[in-house]
Amino acid sequence: MRLFHTSDWHLGQHLHGQERDFEHQAFLAWLLARLAERRPDVLLIAGDIFDTVNPPVKAQERLYEFIVDAHEQQPALTIVMIAGNHDSGSRIELPAPLMRRLRTHALGRVLWLDDGTLDTERLLVPLPDASGEVRAWCLALPFLRPAEVTGAQLGDDYLQGIAQVHRQLIEAAQARRDAGQALIAISHAHMAGGSVSEDSERSLIIGNAEALPASLFGEQITYVALGHLHKPQQVNGETRIRYSGSPIPLSFSEIGYKHQILEITCDGERLVSVEPLLIPRAVPLQRLGPAPLDALLEQLQALPNVDLLDEPERQPWLEARVLLDQPQPDLRSRIEAALQGKAVRLVRIAAEYAGQAGAPEGSDAELIALEQLTPQELFRRAWLDNYGNEVDTQTLDDFATLLREVQEEQA
Known part of the structure; x- marks a missing residue:
């Protein structure tokens, strides 16, 4: 059996106010071509399909047009997609009955039965090969919000609730599968040890207090397809537990990422190979600086001029970083x-102050833009400014609880 693993599409995302629809359209066309070329049995989309819980209509159209095109091109293809922390689980599941006719399974939430046990039936998806024979079972684990795994029957410990979901789902999958059938997990979570892109990944945790251990996925799981972290990576060096990463760079901090999808090959319960398929970048991201203003202006003036025969949508997004002393x-x-007539699109100017003129007395720290700081870092800095000492762990944990509650209300 062959599977494609992808995640973190963030359809509808804007880069400093500029929409990315052209880039997402190019990626989906590329993915459709790879499906036609490689003919996998399964496509896994591991969450953060949209960038916001209320995505623009165009972003929703992109998703559903892709699903229809993929099904028409390859009627035997099974698609499994889950909600991430950026998604609304209810929105992801809303068209689920219709999408099942297109062999697409959309899971956005976990539900509990009256006896307090997990409704595992809806989270287990059979994965047939091209001949229709079930070769594996998919364990679908959408982003687990605290309200879904805590409460009167489940207790108040978020991590224990998550562990309970994993344990019950794995037990149900083992009971369901026949000999030789693989177990494939798809999950949207922050695993302990993962490398984070600070500028574009909405934080799920403070520090690593709620990072999930890889031990949640025992050796009986053939492969774990993860979403949330935008950098492609293995978890704790395990070949079978991986983030595929985002298909396009979602911030300038991701310029160096090798964006990719992963092609997974299984033979029965055995993982045979995991191969990256590199995604061509439709629009480059370009950073100039940091440099003093005069030097930066020279760099800008040296950029190539606009070629009227080129597509304007393919002009690089530019971040200019300037060093100032006042x-x-x-x-x-x-x-x-300086950029008049140049073949770039300026989206951000980052000013960094050297010496004493633009920084607090005795400091040579750079000026940091608000969007570069996580809520946790803003809280830590505000605490330090007000009280003159670093915030303690208990207060950080209390802030994490309040932050989750606010995010729940927004979702």
Whole structure:
């Protein structure tokens, strides 16, 4: 059996106010071509399908058009997709009855039966090969929100609730499968030891207090397809537990990532291979600097001029990083003037202050833009400013609880 593993599409995402629909369209066309070329039995989409819980109509159209096109191209293909922390689980599941006619399974939430046991039936998806024979079972684990795994019957410990979901689902899968059938888990979570892209991944945890251990997925699981972290990586060096990463760079911190999907090959219960398929970048991200303003302006003026025969949608997104020793009121106008006629699209100017003029006395720290800071870092800095000492662990844990409650209300 052959499977494709992808995640973190973030359809509808904007880069500093600029929409990314052209890039997402290019990725989905590329993925459709790879499906036609490689003919996998299964496509796994491990969450954060959309960038927000209320995605724009165009983003929703992109998803459903892709599913229809994939089914028409390859009627035997099974698609399993789960909700991530950016998604609304209810929205992901809303068209599920219709999508099942397209061999697509959409799981957004976990539910509990009246006796307090997990409704495992809805989270177990049979995975047939091209001949229709079930070769594996998929254990679908959408992002587990605290409200779904805690409560009167389940207790108040978030991590224990998550462990209970994994344990019951794995037990149900083992009882269901026949000899020789693989167990394939798909999950959207932050696993302990994962490398985070700070600028674009909405934090699920403070520190590693709620990072999940790889031991949740025992050796009986042939492969674990993870979503949430945008950098492709193995978890604790395990070949069978992996993040595929995002298909496009979602922030300038991801310029160096090798965006990819993963092609998984299984022989019965045995994992045979995991091969990356590199995704071509439809629109480059380009960073210049940090450099003093005059030097930066020279770099900008040296950029290539616009070629009128090129597609304007393919012009690179540009971040200009300038070193200043004092505020520069006409900074933006001077940078924009240097870029007149250049084949780039300026989306961000990052000013970093050297010496004492633009920073607090005795500090040479750079000026950090608000969007670069997580809620946790903002809280830590505010605490330090107000009380003159670092925030303690218990207060950080209390803040994490409040943050989750707010995110739940927003979702």
